[in-house]
Amino acid sequence: MYKEVLRTVEGITEFPVLAILIFFVFFLILLVYVVKLDKGSVRHYAHIPLEGDEDPRFVSPQSDSKP
Amino acid sequence: MTKNPTETIAKSPGAGVQLEHFSYDNSIVRMFAIATTIWGIAGMLVGLIAAFQLVLPDLGLWDGIGELSFGRIRPLHTNAAIFAFVGNGIFMGVYYSLQRLLKTRMYSDVLSSIHFWGWQLIILSALLTLPLGITTGKEYAELEWPIDIAITLVWVVFGLNMLMTILKRRERHIYVAIWFFLATWVTVAVLHIVNSLEMPVSLFKSYSIYAGVQDALVQWWYGHNAVAFFLTTPYLGLMYYFVPKAANRPVYSYRLSIIHFWALIFIYIWAGPHHLLYTALPDWAQSLGTVFSVMLIAPSWGGMLNGLLTLRGAWDKVRNDPVLKFLVVAVTAYGMATFEGPMLSIKSVNAISHYTDWTIGHVHIGTLGWNGFLTFGILYWLIPRIYNTRLFSTKLANAHFWIGTLGIVMYAVPLYWAGWTQSLMWKEFDGDGFLVYNNFLDTVLQIIPMYWMRAIGGTLYLIGVFMMVYNLIVTTSKGQFVAEEAASAAPLPKNYVSKKGEYWHRWIERRPVQMLVASLVLILIGTFFELAPSFLIKNNVPTIASVQPYTPLELQGRDIYIRAGCYTCHSQMVRPFRSETERYGEYSKAGEFVYEHPFQWGSKRTGPDLHRVGKKYSDSWHYQHMLDPRGISPGSIMPAYPWLYENVLDNSLLPNKIRAMQSLGVPYPEGYDEKAATELQQQAATVVQNLQREGTLDDNQAQYIQDKEIIALIAYLQRLGTDIKAKAEAQ
Numbered sequence: 198m199y200k201e202v203l204r205t206v207e208g209i210t211e212f213p214v215l216a217i218l219i220f221f222v223f224f225l226i227l228l229v230y231v232v233k234l235d236k237g238s239v240r241h242y243a244h245i246p247l248e249g250d251e252d253p254r255f256v257s258p259q260s261d262s263k264p
Numbered sequence: 265m266t267k268n269p270t271e272t273i274a275k276s277p278g279a280g281v282q283l284e285h286f287s288y289d290n291s292i293v294r295m296f297a298i299a300t301t302i303w304g305i306a307g308m309l310v311g312l313i314a315a316f317q318l319v320l321p322d323l324g325l326w327d328g329i330g331e332l333s334f335g336r337i338r339p340l341h342t343n344a345a346i347f348a349f350v351g352n353g354i355f356m357g358v359y360y361s362l363q364r365l366l367k368t369r370m371y372s373d374v375l376s377s378i379h380f381w382g383w384q385l386i387i388l389s390a391l392l393t394l395p396l397g398i399t400t401g402k403e404y405a406e407l408e409w410p411i412d413i414a415i416t417l418v419w420v421v422f423g424l425n426m427l428m429t430i431l432k433r434r435e436r437h438i439y440v441a442i443w444f445f446l447a448t449w450v451t452v453a454v455l456h457i458v459n460s461l462e463m464p465v466s467l468f469k470s471y472s473i474y475a476g477v478q479d480a481l482v483q484w485w486y487g488h489n490a491v492a493f494f495l496t497t498p499y500l501g502l503m504y505y506f507v508p509k510a511a512n513r514p515v516y517s518y519r520l521s522i523i524h525f526w527a528l529i530f531i532y533i534w535a536g537p538h539h540l541l542y543t544a545l546p547d548w549a550q551s552l553g554t555v556f557s558v559m560l561i562a563p564s565w566g567g568m569l570n571g572l573l574t575l576r577g578a579w580d581k582v583r584n585d586p587v588l589k590f591l592v593v594a595v596t597a598y599g600m601a602t603f604e605g606p607m608l609s610i611k612s613v614n615a616i617s618h619y620t621d622w623t624i625g626h627v628h629i630g631t632l633g634w635n636g637f638l639t640f641g642i643l644y645w646l647i648p649r650i651y652n653t654r655l656f657s658t659k660l661a662n663a664h665f666w667i668g669t670l671g672i673v674m675y676a677v678p679l680y681w682a683g684w685t686q687s688l689m690w691k692e693f694d695g696d697g698f699l700v701y702n703n704f705l706d707t708v709l710q711i712i713p714m715y716w717m718r719a720i721g722g723t724l725y726l727i728g729v730f731m732m733v734y735n736l737i738v739t740t741s742k743g744q745f746v747a748e749e750a751a752s753a754a755p756l757p758k759n760y761v762s763k764k765g766e767y768w769h770r771w772i773e774r775r776p777v778q779m780l781v782a783s784l785v786l787i788l789i790g791t792f793f794e795l796a797p798s799f800l801i802k803n804n805v806p807t808i809a810s811v812q813p814y815t816p817l818e819l820q821g822r823d824i825y826i827r828a829g830c831y832t833c834h835s836q837m838v839r840p841f842r843s844e845t846e847r848y849g850e851y852s853k854a855g856e857f858v859y860e861h862p863f864q865w866g867s868k869r870t871g872p873d874l875h876r877v878g879k880k881y882s883d884s885w886h887y888q889h890m891l892d893p894r895g896i897s898p899g900s901i902m903p904a905y906p907w908l909y910e911n912v913l914d915n916s917l918l919p920n921k922i923r924a925m926q927s928l929g930v931p932y933p934e935g936y937d938e939k940a941a942t943e944l945q946q947q948a949a950t951v952v953q954n955l956q957r958e959g960t961l962d963d964n965q966a967q968y969i970q971d972k973e974i975i976a977l978i979a980y981l982q983r984l985g986t987d988i989k990a991k992a993e994a995q
Contacts, residue, residue: 216552216793220530220559223786227526231519238437243514245365245439246505 284434288363289652292376294745295681296356297647301638301733303352306391308345308726314338314340315719318870319712321901322894331395331904335829340394341408345631346404348387351514354640355422357502357564358445360646361428365439365505367753371428382418384409391927397827398538399470400618401862402483404490405459405945409470421457423449430776434753439774440521446785447529448775451493454787459486463924464862465936466917469823471924476857480865485767485794492532495630496598496990499638500524502569502597505640507574511586516573520566527563529783531556531788541618542839542861543852544864550611552793557609571595572680586661589643593669593822597633601626606655616691617868619835619869621711622683625676632672632725640664641733647736653743662733666729674721679734682714691843704872709899737973804945808855811987813930814920814980816940821980823921824973836865836875836984854989859930878986883951884960886978897949908974915941948975 268280317326327330359376361371370376389411393399399406407798426445430438454573459482462470474482507516515521537553572595575582582588591734608617611862619621648655655661689707692700701707739961826833840851850873857863881889887894893902919937926932952970955961962967969975 201544216534219789223530224527231522231994234519240520242437242439243508243518244439245435245437246361246508247512247514248586248773 267372270891283752283755284367284748285497285752285954286749289359289370289376289747289748290663290745291747292370292373292380293356293646294650295380296352296359297643299380300349300352300356301729301736302388302644303344304636304639305729307349307732308340308412308722309731310337310341310344312719312722312726314341315715315722318901319715319719319905321903322364326903328904328906330397330828330905330907333828333905335832335903336397336399338396339399339403339829340833341391341392342392343406343642344387346490346494347390348637350499350631350639351383351636353642354448354494354498354502354647355379355643357506358426358540359504360427360500361502362445364444364751365435366430366433366456366694367435367751368429368433371432375425375428375493379418379422379425382421383412383881385832386414386418389414389677393468397829399829400458400460400462400470400472401826401829402472402479402865403831403867404487405456408468409460409462409464410467412456412462413823415456416453418455419449419895424455427776427780434755436756436849438779439504439506440515440518440525443775443779443783444497444504445526446780447787448493448498448501449779450784451489451497451529451787453488454791455489455493458683458791461691463928465920465924469529469917469921469923470585471928472862474861474863475928476863479860479863480540481537481549481795483863484539485791486535487671488536488539489533489676491533491627491630493529495635496532497529499598499635502638502642503567503571503591503598507571507591507595507980508644510591510645511578511581512640513574513578514578517572517576520570524563524567524570525715527784528567530786531560531563531792532795533787533817535560535609536794537940538614539867540865541609541611541614543837544843549794554609557851558606561606565599568595568599568602571598584658586658586665587645589662589665590637590644592636593665594637594641597637597672599632601634615839615841616687618685619805619867620687621679621682621714622687622866623868625679625683628675628679629672630667632675636725638669639738640668640729641783643732643736647737650746650749651743652746653739654733656738656742664728664731664735667731668725671721671723671725671728674719674724675718677719678714678721682711682718685714686711690847691841691850693843694903699843704993705897705900706849708870708901712901729829808853808988811856811858813859813925813932814983815947815978816922817951817976818983819921819925819980820913820915820918820944821976821978824908824977825980826862829867830874831864833868833870833902834864834872834874835869836873837865838873838875844873848873850988852985853988855908856985859925860899860912861928861930862924874981874984875987878982878984882958882980883954883982884958887955887974888980890974890977905974908977909969911973912971913976915944918944933986947979951975951979 271577295751301498313326313332314334316323317334317337321327332541359370390407393408393411394406398408400408407414426449430442430446461473463473464470473480504515504521534556535553537549538557539553541550541554572592575588575592578588582592607613608623608626617626644655644661686707688699689710694700747858836852838848838851885896889897890905892904893900894904920941922932922937923942926936948970952966952975953960955969956963956966
């Protein structure tokens with residue numbers, strides 16, 4: 198009986214279809230963008246956490262077995 | 265691999281050689297680290313209490329003490345684990361990583377400090393109000409409206425501090441971890457505000473402005489996304505910072521992390537309805553929830569693999585380094601939970617798993633494994649650093665790792681077993697078509713051993729945490745706290761000229777405000793699809809003519825039900841399965857809940873469903889059962905509620921309550937707030953007469969009990985689900 202009422206809402210049956218459609222369009226654009234990213238920048242971005250202020254004590258070779 | 269600051273500057277186009285010197289604020293990081301540890305222990309202790317209450321309901325430690333009864337302890341546990349333990353864990357990690365990723369100090373020490381103390385005050389107020397039964401009765405959003413407002417304010421302070429820090433950064437690109445932080449911030453804000461809209465009755469009491477199906481939908485849109493955007497996305501941000509840090513190598517694929525981010529925040533928001541499969545929620549909304557839940561596997565596993573593959577070629581390190589061990593198991597637990605979650609959203613699986621301990625097991629893989637272990641890994645990594653020393657004992661940390669892992673297994677496996685066992689027992693029919701376990705209690709007694717094992721598993725896990733605390737305290741005593749950590753970096757050039765052919769994302773990556781708006785738009789799309797239809801029909805929800813508002817006495821009884829947290833053990837939603845209609849009666853219809861502010865469908869059946877319990881037993885049965893459950897149902901694990909027989913029912917707020925309900929659209933006649941008290945007395949007298957007639961009370965007792973809370977509760981229980989029975993009888 199709930200469904201009957203919902204059917205009276207304009208276009209309710211298209212909701213799920215529209216939802217999936219929106220998602221796929223969005224996903225495609227995202228994919229194209231990611232593939233087109235240039236290598237150099239990606240490399241730089243990925244290294245951001247490792248830049249900067251490291252205390253030498255923690256990045257010395259020993260650090261491999263550090264706590 | 266590690267560059268020094270000078271190299272960074274040389275890379276920045278147009279940068280002057282002038283280095284700026286500044287310091288990172290470690291004090292705020294330490295404060296949040298202490299808070300996450302203390303509240304973590306507190307939250308887990310409360311969880312242990314809840315676990316032991318289920319096997320030892322009669323233990324003198326809590327038996328007969330209202331503040332400690334299961335229905336109040338359980339919300340305290342969930343709120344403490346989520347908002348106090350994980351919440352402070354998030355802030356610890358954000359305040360540490362944000363400064364370093366952006367090469368700048370936090371924007372304002374004052375805001376940091378307001379954020380910290382504000383958040384702890386909120387936790388403290390939860391600690392005081394929840395045991396007192398001051399609750400909205402909505403899972404994971406139990407805190408009452410003044411605290412909700414405080415949460416909003418503190419959240420804004422946090423957001424402002426974060427955003428301003430991003431704006432004064434010295435690194436052009438906003439690293440992916442920060443996107444996760446931003447999306448977390450904006451989404452939690454939306455979730456919290458929309459779900460917390462309530463009509464105050466007094467300082468400590470309010471009613472949700474939504475009712476029934478709509479309230480359920482909003483609540484699980486919130487509940488599901490609290491898992492997504494409080495327990496998951498901020499911790500993914502932490503993963504993308506601390507895993508590379510601890511392994512000392514960059515994330516496996518930065519491209520994948522971009523997809524992970526956008527796909528995850530986009531899909532997550534749609535999946536809420538999977539908590540409401542087979543309920544009175546419309547079918548298409550249920551299906552949409554399922555489809556998006558299954559799709560969630562893709563980005564979740566993309567993210568998990570990205571985390572694990574970051575350690576490629578470093579597995580030898582994992583063997584020796586407890587930090588990496590904790591991180592690896594955390595990320596693996598994330599993978600397990602995000603595989604299981606979508607499985608549980610498939611209707612046929614959900615038909616078995618829902619309302620059982622399976623869900624509790626699933627959730628704890630997430631919280632103990634993913635959130636807990638990631639937090640511990642970060643603490644072991646971070647504390648020695650800000651104390652400029654080394655961890656006191658690697659051995660002890662390793663021991664913590666193993667006892668913690670064992671604890672998780674001992675916790676989760678018995679609950680999976682219990683959930684599976686109980687569900688099959690609920691559904692088992694004999695050859696003649698009768699339920700084999702007609703008595704619900706039989707299915708409870710069967711899983712008590714599993715509850716014992718769970719309690720032991722939880723204990724092991726907590727012992728591990730104590731080992732960590734000892735280890736870290738000794739570590740700090742050996743080191744020197746570095747409150748201000750010196751750093752230097754070049755400022756960003758003022759006039760940045762974007763390169764030709766830059767894509768929109770590159771544009772957006774550099775602009776936190778736009779990023780915030782983009783995330784907001786994405787989650788609003790999902791929100792719209794999920795919630796809009798139920799709001800469009802707000803005024804014409806199919807009302808069943810025989811469904812009437814509660815009488816004043818029943819309304820008061822319902823508030824006692826909410827205060828006692830009965831919803832933590834009892835559902836009020838009979839699903840349309842033969843095994844349920846046979847056991848409980850007619851399945852629940854959407855139209856029966858139109859006056860339910862808030863809805864009380866529940867999510868766990870430690871006890872039987874109560875939606876059709878009205879008129880099932882005599883008033884005397886309830887009178888005896890609430891006083892001494894084990895006297896009526898030997899072996900029951902329901903707490904006794906003796907205080908309901910002593911507390912005088914407080915009717916001072918009744919007119920306010922009636923008016924609040926009226927303003928929410930409940931059709932009490934005009935001026936009813938004045939008459940309500942009289943009607944309440946009359947109905948109470950009837951209940952007491954019944955009890956006398958049934959021989960439960962003598963005259964003296966009747967006189968005494970007439971104005972006590974238990975009478976209201978009985979009236980409420982006897983009303984439950986009877987409105988449509990009334991219709992059937994009338995026909």
